[in-house]
Amino acid sequence: MMSEGSSFMKGMALGGLFCLVMTYFETFNPGTHSEGHLHLHHHLKPLSKEELQKLSEGQMSALTQQVGVYCLIMVTPKLLVHWATANDTWSKHCDKSVFYTSESSKALEAFDLQEQDEWARMRKAIKHAFENAGELRWFFLARPTTFAIIENLKYLVLDKDSSQPFYIGHTEKSGELDYVEYDSGIVLSYEAVRRLIEIFKDEDKCPERGNALWKMPEEKQLATCLKYSGVFAENGEDAQGKGLFNKKSVSSMISDSMGQNPADVVEACCPDMAITFGGMSPSQMQVLMYGVYRLRPYGHDFHDSLTFLPPKDSDND
Amino acid sequence: MKALGARSAFYVGFLVGTCSLYLLLSQVGFTRNFASHERETHEKSLLQMIEEENKNWKKERSALFNLNHPHHTGEDGKLADALYKRVRILCWVMTGPNNLEKKARHVKATWSRHCNIVVFVSSVDDPDFPTVGLNTKEGRDQLYWKTIRAFHYVLEKHGDEADWFLKADDDTYVIVDNLRWILGSYSPEDPIYFGRRFKPYVKQGYMSGGAGYVLSKEALKRFVEGFRTKVCTHTTSVEDLAMGQCLEKVGVVAGDSRDSLQRETFHPFVPDSHLTGTFPKTFWYWNYCYYPIVQGPQCCSDLAVSFHYVDASHMYLLEYYTYHLRAFGYKYRYQAPEPKVIQDFNAPVPDKVETGDSEQKLEVEAHEGEKQSLELNENS
Numbered sequence: 001m002m003s004e005g006s007s008f009m010k011g012m013a014l015g016g017l018f019c020l021v022m023t024y025f026e027t028f029n030p031g032t033h034s035e036g037h038l039h040l041h042h043h044l045k046p047l048s049k050e051e052l053q054k055l056s057e058g059q060m061s062a063l064t065q066q067v068g069v070y071c072l073i074m075v076t077p078k079l080l081v082h083w084a085t086a087n088d089t090w091s092k093h094c095d096k097s098v099f100y101t102s103e104s105s106k107a108l109e110a111f112d113l114q115e116q117d118e119w120a121r122m123r124k125a126i127k128h129a130f131e132n133a134g135e136l137r138w139f140f141l142a143r144p145t146t147f148a149i150i151e152n153l154k155y156l157v158l159d160k161d162s163s164q165p166f167y168i169g170h171t172e173k174s175g176e177l178d179y180v181e182y183d184s185g186i187v188l189s190y191e192a193v194r195r196l197i198e199i200f201k202d203e204d205k206c207p208e209r210g211n212a213l214w215k216m217p218e219e220k221q222l223a224t225c226l227k228y229s230g231v232f233a234e235n236g237e238d239a240q241g242k243g244l245f246n247k248k249s250v251s252s253m254i255s256d257s258m259g260q261n262p263a264d265v266v267e268a269c270c271p272d273m274a275i276t277f278g279g280m281s282p283s284q285m286q287v288l289m290y291g292v293y294r295l296r297p298y299g300h301d302f303h304d305s306l307t308f309l310p311p312k313d314s315d316n317d
Numbered sequence: 318m319k320a321l322g323a324r325s326a327f328y329v330g331f332l333v334g335t336c337s338l339y340l341l342l343s344q345v346g347f348t349r350n351f352a353s354h355e356r357e358t359h360e361k362s363l364l365q366m367i368e369e370e371n372k373n374w375k376k377e378r379s380a381l382f383n384l385n386h387p388h389h390t391g392e393d394g395k396l397a398d399a400l401y402k403r404v405r406i407l408c409w410v411m412t413g414p415n416n417l418e419k420k421a422r423h424v425k426a427t428w429s430r431h432c433n434i435v436v437f438v439s440s441v442d443d444p445d446f447p448t449v450g451l452n453t454k455e456g457r458d459q460l461y462w463k464t465i466r467a468f469h470y471v472l473e474k475h476g477d478e479a480d481w482f483l484k485a486d487d488d489t490y491v492i493v494d495n496l497r498w499i500l501g502s503y504s505p506e507d508p509i510y511f512g513r514r515f516k517p518y519v520k521q522g523y524m525s526g527g528a529g530y531v532l533s534k535e536a537l538k539r540f541v542e543g544f545r546t547k548v549c550t551h552t553t554s555v556e557d558l559a560m561g562q563c564l565e566k567v568g569v570v571a572g573d574s575r576d577s578l579q580r581e582t583f584h585p586f587v588p589d590s591h592l593t594g595t596f597p598k599t600f601w602y603w604n605y606c607y608y609p610i611v612q613g614p615q616c617c618s619d620l621a622v623s624f625h626y627v628d629a630s631h632m633y634l635l636e637y638y639t640y641h642l643r644a645f646g647y648k649y650r651y652q653a654p655e656p657k658v659i660q661d662f663n664a665p666v667p668d669k670v671e672t673g674d675s676e677q678k679l680e681v682e683a684h685e686g687e688k689q690s691l692e693l694n695e696n697s
Contacts, residue, residue: 004326011330018331019338049391093644151644254633265426265633272389272641283593286614290592291638294619297431297494298653299397300389306646316614317650 042234068136071097085282086144092311093150100125119218137162142185152273165192165231170245178233179223183247185276195229242271247278293317381435400497407479408432412487420487427636431493460556480505485529490627495620501656505534511574513583514607521571523561527625528583539567576618591616
């Protein structure tokens with residue numbers, strides 16, 4: 001009896017010691033779960049104003065050339081009103097925007113993929129976009145329920161080399177997999193897409209119909225395939241660490257901020273150069289269009305080192 | 318048997334030791350962070366609130382005097398500052414004791430920070446907020462009484478400290494910088510007032526109450542004089558109509574507040590309604606607007622001045638859209654002409670490059686402005 005007791009105590013002591021040693025080597029991560037979370041993500045920020053000012057005119061011009069964006073907007077007839085709104089608003093600011101649909105609609109034009117499976121649709125669309133990219137080196141993938149400010153996307157990737165693999169957006173973690181949330185838009189560099197298309201050929205690592213056992217959402221399928229090609233998700237944020245890609249609507253984020261930061265609602269809420277918002281109704285999107293591209297206070301100017309011109313034949317921006 | 322028991326006791330002990338220490342560490346680490354973080358943010362927000370208020374406002378005689386024209390990080394606000402100096406606007410906001418927390422507080426936190434002076438008008442004095450109580454009751458039938466008393470009050474107490482006098486509701490959102498842009502082409506000595514012009518009942522039209530309207534100093538003087546000489550009296554509780562009738566009688570002109578593309582700047586509804594709504598043909602609005610109604614994106618100027626029926630969260634949303642959210646490097650389609658007061662200031666001196674000169678002048682002014690506000694801060 002005594003020897004069992006003392007063995008037990010010895011065991012406990014050693015166990016405690018073992019735990020401490022493990023914690024020291026950070027294998028356990030007890031406590032601050034969220035901090036450990038952050039360390040594993042890559043954070044991507046735009047150039048600061050000071051860094052921008054250091055660039056010469058020639059460098060600026062070169063960067064502007066390289067930052068063309070090809071928008072892939074994945075639509076279905078069910079989302080007709082959002083489809084029409086995306087067509088009428090933010091997609092006009094892409095260098096090239098193509099609407100990829102599951103089935104054709106009489107009301108609006110789109111590239112008909114004739115495919116009901118979402119992952120298969122995404123694959124086909126990406127292949128088509130890559131083949132038709134022309135000079136464009138950045139790809140933005142979104143549903144029409146997302147509103148994107150393409151100029152701010154360009155600002156984020158301005159100094160990033162598109163011949164390197166980039167996979168950017170709002171990152172989430174699922175087990176060991178870091179993936180970019182679809183609802184807040186997915187950004188891929190030319191190299192990332194090139195590698196993706198290569199791995200599409202591998203039916204084991206990147207099956208076309210997805211895993212037979214369970215249906216993974218296409219955002220995770222994408223992340224898995226990219227991971228096999230050595231491309232990892234990065235979180236797009238501004239200099240203050242605020243997320244630039246949002247799946248919530250502006251009003252939803254404002255309401256949250258009113259509850260959490262009543263003294264400083266707007267400053268604490270949303271970034272100045274936000275790239276995406278989700279979950280907005282078509283009319284809220286029209287108001288956002290007016291809010292971004294038109295509404296402003298007279299006499300407050302930002303002398304940005306780069307100029308983006310408004311699109312032709314448009315009256316709401 | 319004994320050896321087996323001892324060994325398994327050891328293993329069990331090992332397991333228990335590991336698990337309990339793990340739990341202990343996670344509890345201590347986690348809760349320590351959680352508690353301090355919560356306390357921190359709460360304390361910060363309260364302190365921050367008080368500090369910010371004292372830095373930005375001087376409370377005096379139941380009015381808020383703006384010490385710091387709000388600036389955004391990274392912006393060049395020279396032009397806005399120049400207008401702020403030359404086009405001094407007193408904003409008085411119609412509110413009531415039941416709406417201070419629900420509505421007026423959010424006006425105070427957002428657009429009213431851009432006025433030179435703000436007065437919150439209520440039926441009850443409140444030295445903390447602060448609000449001015451004007452010996453009226455609350456209710457729709459008191460609206461014109463409140464308005465009459467409010468205008469008399471601001472002329473008497475602040476007549477020398479402002480050039481233009483804006484009336485707004487506590488659910489009106491006003492972009493004061495854009496109001497200065499319009500008013501900068503007129504003189505406070507002109508008998509004129511601006512707002513969203515309605516056509517019925519008054520020959521030259523009258524301005525919608527909810528969308529806000531602004532009187533020049535001369536217009537305000539004539540309004541007050543009109544009541545002294547009994548040319549104007551309390552005719553009806555429909556405040557905006559009554560204002561329009563009185564102002565027409567005393568020779569104040571109903572101005573055209575549209576931008577250089579004839580787009581409206583004062584709006585009686587929220588942006589959503591004007592930009593995307595289609596008003597039914599039987600809606601009163603169609604018969605009221607003095608100028609032709611445009612539905613869709615061209616309803617509203619880029620340099621909009623006001624929107625109405627704006628609730629608390631919508632106020633912050635509009636503040637975000639107006640002053641914060643922008644598209645990097647975007648060249649706006651509408652290039653607004655400079656208001657006259659800036660053009661006169663920048664009047665070309667012969668044989669000198671105009672732009673360089675005016676930029677220099679604005680630079681000097683900005684520098685002096687900084688010195689001035691520093692002095693003000695020291696004095697208060």
